[in-house]
Amino acid sequence: MRLNPVNGGELSPAVVFHIGPLQLTATALTTLGIVAALGLFVWLLSKRLRDQPGALQTAAEAVYVAMEDAVRAVAPDHVKLLMPFVGTLWIFLVVANLTGLIPGLHSPTRDLSATAALAILVFFSVHWFGIRDKGLRRYLRHYVTPNPILLPFHVLSEITRTVALAVRLFGNMMSLEMAALLVLLVAGFLAPIPILMLHIIEALVQAYIFGMLALIYVAGGLQLQQLKQASQGQD
Amino acid sequence: MTWFTGLSTVAAVIGIAIGVLGPAFAMGRAISSALEAMARQPEAEKSIMRTLFIGLAMIESLAIYVLVIILIVLFRNPLLEYIANG
Numbered sequence: 001m002r003l004n005p006v007n008g009g010e011l012s013p014a015v016v017f018h019i020g021p022l023q024l025t026a027t028a029l030t031t032l033g034i035v036a037a038l039g040l041f042v043w044l045l046s047k048r049l050r051d052q053p054g055a056l057q058t059a060a061e062a063v064y065v066a067m068e069d070a071v072r073a074v075a076p077d078h079v080k081l082l083m084p085f086v087g088t089l090w091i092f093l094v095v096a097n098l099t100g101l102i103p104g105l106h107s108p109t110r111d112l113s114a115t116a117a118l119a120i121l122v123f124f125s126v127h128w129f130g131i132r133d134k135g136l137r138r139y140l141r142h143y144v145t146p147n148p149i150l151l152p153f154h155v156l157s158e159i160t161r162t163v164a165l166a167v168r169l170f171g172n173m174m175s176l177e178m179a180a181l182l183v184l185l186v187a188g189f190l191a192p193i194p195i196l197m198l199h200i201i202e203a204l205v206q207a208y209i210f211g212m213l214a215l216i217y218v219a220g221g222l223q224l225q226q227l228k229q230a231s232q233g234q235d
Numbered sequence: 236m237t238w239f240t241g242l243s244t245v246a247a248v249i250g251i252a253i254g255v256l257g258p259a260f261a262m263g264r265a266i267s268s269a270l271e272a273m274a275r276q277p278e279a280e281k282s283i284m285r286t287l288f289i290g291l292a293m294i295e296s297l298a299i300y301v302l303v304i305i306l307i308v309l310f311r312n313p314l315l316e317y318i319a320n321g
Contacts, residue, residue, distance in 0.1 A: 073281065164296050171299030209292040
């Protein structure tokens with residue numbers, strides 16, 4: 001039975017088709033579809049920007065300004081640097097999390113592979129932005145401050161927070177979808193609608209939190225050195 | 236149903252009950268302190284809300300870990316094949 005959550009197919013994504021040894025899962029296809037749709041939408045939007053904006057342009061600008069304000073509140077000096085990455089995460093995650101509400105589609109973020117890929121992206125961008133901003137030596141030095149004894153703890157926290165980032169988003173989205181499915185099995189047609197409403201809120205909150213945590217991690221890599229610079233300047 | 240699946244089910248139910256209890260208390264405390272802080276300093280609402288959301292996400296992920304472990308125990312128990320074969 002397709003609806004049975006005990007059936008392993010619900011925990012892992014279905015394989016749509018094979019290209020040689022390569023398995024193309026539903027997750028990968030949905031992600032590609034979302035990226036293509038978003039790219040097309042934004043491209044069309046940027047084609048007809050006007051000084052007297054229409055409804056669509058006003059909405060897009062409102063979203064952009066809201067995101068920019070959120071970034072500015074955390075990292076006031078690096079808005080230009082961080083905005084593309086964090087804004088992309090936010091927009092993609094909102095769309096990806098809400099995709100689960102469309103009948104026949106699963107949201108890609110209910111697959112641990114997709115969220116792990118995003119978390120690894122965040123992990124690398126922390127170092128990328130940190131090194132790009134301050135240089136390799138200065139960046140690496142913050143691992144051994146205030147004391148080299150703390151090096152293992154720094155490394156451990158980098159790893160655990162990446163794992164936590166991936167598992168948090170995956171667990172939330174999967175548990176929501178599974179809860180709706182279980183209510184459908186127990187209570188029947190139309191009963192899971194309140195849970196689907198919760199799904200909308202939770203999807204938005206989880207997208208916000210993922211982007212915000214990514215922003216804070218990256219800003220942490222940048223600002224640690226700034227604080228140190230400021231304290232060195234005082235000495 | 237073998238004794239092993241029965242035991243797994245019992246362990247899963249008890250586990251999720253305990254695993255949700257702690258985060259629930261922690262979230263309650265976090266939210267009540269945040270409300271108090273907001274009542275004292277309404278002008279700091281934005282930063283309090285941001286910190287609260289991130290703190291809640293951190294606390295919530297504990298419950299999510301429990302859920303993931305329990306789903307593994309229920310649906311993908313790695314010990315099951317040893318039980319079946321032995």
